[in-house]
Amino acid sequence: MTESPAPPHAGDDEALRGRALAALLTARERTTLLTDSVDDHDLTAQHSPLMSPLVWDLAHIGNQEELWLLRGVAGREAMRPEIDGLYDAFEHPRASRPSLPLLAPGEARSYASEVRGRALDVLESAPLGDGPALVRSGFAFGMIAQHEQQHDETMLITHQLRSGPAALTAPEPPRAVDAAALPAEVLVPGGPFTMGTSAEPWALDNERPAHQRDVPGFVIDTAPVTCGAYRAFIEDGGYGERRWWAPEGWAMVREHELGAPLFWHRDAGQWLRRRFGVTEPVPDDEPVLHVSWYEADAYARWAGRRLPTEAEWEKAARHDPVSGRSRRYPWGDEDPTPEHANLGQRHLRPAPAGAYPAGRAPCGAGQLIGDVWEWTASDFLPYPGFAPFPYREYSEVFFGPGHKVLRGGSFAVDTVACRGTFRNWDLPVRRQIFSGFRTARDL
The missing domain is CATH 3.90.1580.10 (paralog of FGE (formylglycine-generating enzyme))
Known part of the structure; x- marks a missing residue:
């Protein structure tokens, strides 16, 4: 009894780079739709104590990408070390996050965008086929794409919990x-x-x-x-x-x-x-x-x-x-x-x-x-x-x-x-x- 072999992209640097790029871009397109479809009030409001404000998810996505791709893979200095604690999911329960000094919607968008630009630069040059386990087969980039998509699902749950007229259609x-x-x-x-x-x-x-x-x-x-x-x-x-x-x-x-x-x-x-x-x-x-x-x-x-x-x-x-x-x-x-x-x-x-x-x-x-x-x-x-x-x-x-x-x-x-x-x-x-x-x- 065996499992299927690794998919064909698993060991090819350029194929892995293309797959990682596509995954990151797809995730960001969805994040943008979920956050741009409502106004700043809805972004900063807590629609249920079970969920974070949408603006927290947005900056958290950027912070995790910075932590793992810029600091972890590329070894760069922290861009905004003072916000790490604000966006640590284990440090602050969801119900308390609206009371934190979170980045405003415009700041959160700019931060996530700047991190993404730098992360794509790292992706262009990172060796993906071999090397340390964090980057082997593009794992760190795949992990971050999955993390963002998981938060996109979380943000969709928040959209379901929010009151008011529909903001999304499909x-x-x-x-x-x-x-x-x-x-x-x-x-x-x-x-x-x-x-x-x-x-x-x-x-x-x-x-x-x-x-x-x-x-x-x-x-x-x-x-x-x-x-x-x-x-x-x-x-x-x-x-x-x-x-x-x-x-x-x-x-x-x-x-x-x-x-x-x-x-x-x-x-x-x-x-x-x-x-x-x-x-x-x-x-x-x-x-x-x-x-x-x-x-x-x-x-x-x-x-x-x-x-x-x-x-x-x-x-x-x-x-x-x-x-x-x-x-x-x-x-x-x-x-x-x-x-x-x-x-x-x-x-x-x-x-x-x-x-x-x-x-x-x-x-x-x-x-x-x-x-x-x-x-x-x-x-x-x-x-x-x-x-x-x-x-x-x-x-x-x-x-x-x-x-x-x-x-x-x-x-x-x-x-x-x-x-x-x-x-x-x-x-x-x-x-x-x-x-x-x-x-x-x-x-």
Whole structure:
């Protein structure tokens, strides 16, 4: 059992330089759209205590780029050392960031732009194919592109939480062409497979190293659980039945009087939702969004099923039983295209269940990449042989039973920050994130 070899760009300096440049430019284009689409008041306001002001994210993006590319790779002096503490995510919790002496919107834009110009100069001359681990295969540049895209997703969450009219628009995702003909669930046979990666050059530390897992056979949903299916749980009194809920989840339901996913409300007998400033009917065929781990777990129990483990999810997404290899993506080793998955904030909503037939895995499951982050049953833990790199605070400090793993990415995630091995994690109470789920069962 092996994983796919490194992608073809992994060892070629010029190809790596081109890939890194494209990733950095794509990320900055998205950052600019997210911050230029609102006025300075919205940039500096805190739209929820769960999130930073957008202007903090903007300057933090620039500060991290300066820290790793200008100081780390190029060895340059700090441009503005006095602001490092302001934009240290571990030094100040999100709720307190509006009270800090943050850079004003104009200053933040100028700072991020100046850092970017200097970083592109570094990219032109940095040796990428070999050398220290930080620059080998262009890792530092890929890490920074992923970091910016992760904050672009965070800023999109802030856009969803802000009040007022819509500031963003996007075309509709493709429809499902054969949803009615798809089976509700598919079989994933038991046996070993290769989990994680040692070959993907821009994989982050928690994705490494590749290792063998023996997973008993199981059955998993062909598509993420839809709003219509979740509505049946609601209408059957799911939020009022203690037996479906983990104790902490039941306490959350009672304390906050929850009765539906975040942003849903009922009006004149119809379920509506607010999505980026627009109120619309809840679409029954779309994967449910903005549910916590506790809600996903309760639904699965109600349905007589369970959440898949992280290893089960990855085996369903990557394992090719014909070759015995673990693919980079469900469809193969090639990078995602718009035909494979709903990524990159291209549509600003999940596609209907059954969309993207070109993106299906060998087992037959679809939409494992993009659309919604999928909660798994697993705690966020290190793989055997894990080594923190390049800093402990990216993954290691979060390991333990307090955080649950999400897999697969969402419509808000860019391709550079979404792989078959990519691991996300969050507290099980989180609902503002673009999270959904699918269920599984034992054979």
